Amino acid sequence: MVNFNGSLIDSAESFFTSENRGYKYGDALFETLKVVNGKIFFWEDHYFRLMASMRIMRMDIPMNFTMEFLEAEILKTIEANNLSNTSARVRLNVDRGEGGKYLPGKTSKVAFNIVADTFNEPFYSVKDEQTYEVDLYKDFFIAPGLLSGLKNNNKAVQVMGSIYAQENDLENCLVLNTNKSVIEGLNGNLFLVKGDKIKTPPLEDGCLKGVMRKQVLEILSKDVNLYTEEASISPFELQKADELFITNVIKGIVPITKYRKKTYGCELAKALTNKLNAKIRLGA
Structure with a gap:
């Protein structure tokens, strides 16, 4: 299940069009999160980096984009994918919606989507036998x-x-x-x-x-x-x-x-x- 602007939809369904600005111009930002047993690692740091990045990109930050709101949406996505009691990798993507060319259209509005999948390492480790x-x-x-x-x-x-x-x-x-x-x-x-x-x-x-x-x-x-x-x-x-x-x-x-x-x-x-x-x- 994918969280698209707060609605949970099947990942096989299309949830944005070819007019999406993230797709057309890379006009988007993302955070990659590690979530273990419903706890988002370093969530405050991720949130404030995202907000600072949105300001640099001159995105109009929606009033409801509080730390509590986005955290709840992430955890809702985790639960919908039956990952609440395990480790997960989550991507929170924020884009400027649709419309316009290089210059965003007047009706372009910031949108978000959240995807989650299983990640099998709850804590961090360094393996002696690992070559890199x-x-x-x-x-x-x-x-x-x-x-x-x-x-x-x-x-x-x-x-x-x-x-x-x-x-x-x-x-x-x-x-x-x-x-x-x-x-x-x-x-x-x-x-x-x-x-x-x-x-x-x-x-x-x-x-x-x-x-x-x-x-x-x-x-x-x-x-x-x-x-x-x-x-x-x-x-x-x-x-x-x-x-x-x-x-x-x-x-x-x-x-x-x-x-x-x-x-x-x-x-x-x-x-x-x-x-x-x-x-x-x-x-x-």
Whole structure:
């Protein structure tokens, strides 16, 4: 079942037309949520990121788009798909409706839809036997700027990069901006560990303003033995690192085990994953 503007309909039915602006122009935003036993992980952070993104996109935010309203609609969708007592991956999509060309029509109104499916990992983990090889994706670059950090429907670089990764037997690729700095993975933010220093690219470089990125930075800020900075990462730094890992809300912290001829450990990734799970259990 799909939730379309508050109505539950069968997923086989068409719930928008070819005039939908998200389909025609990518005039849409989305949040990918992890929900376990009816609890939305980091819902407040997701909600405020969505609202900020809608303002940047100059969308007219409906008066009923409160945090409580959207949470209730998400949980309604979860229940309709019999996922209330298990783990689920949810996508909340917001678009500007129909009408207009590049300029939205006068009758265009913001709409939302919610889809949910099963996800079998309730908590986050780092598996010792897991291999995760990456390389740079250099066919296309991302321009730094405010729009690059939005979770919108314009994901051509991620699509092309994912095809490249599959063709080259890679689990993921690292994306560059137009200044040739490494900014993120195809599906999450990047962290680099060298000794007691941890770096992650700044938002100004064009990386996604990730919800899991925020959680990890908050955990790291409480460790007096580590120095964390948001700074640009050059490709030359990757092979000098002790650890590299990618973060997103669905998978948590994913250690990179190999980049070209360099292999990496995952000690900090494991420690951070334990602290992340503890934070979730405490309801933070």
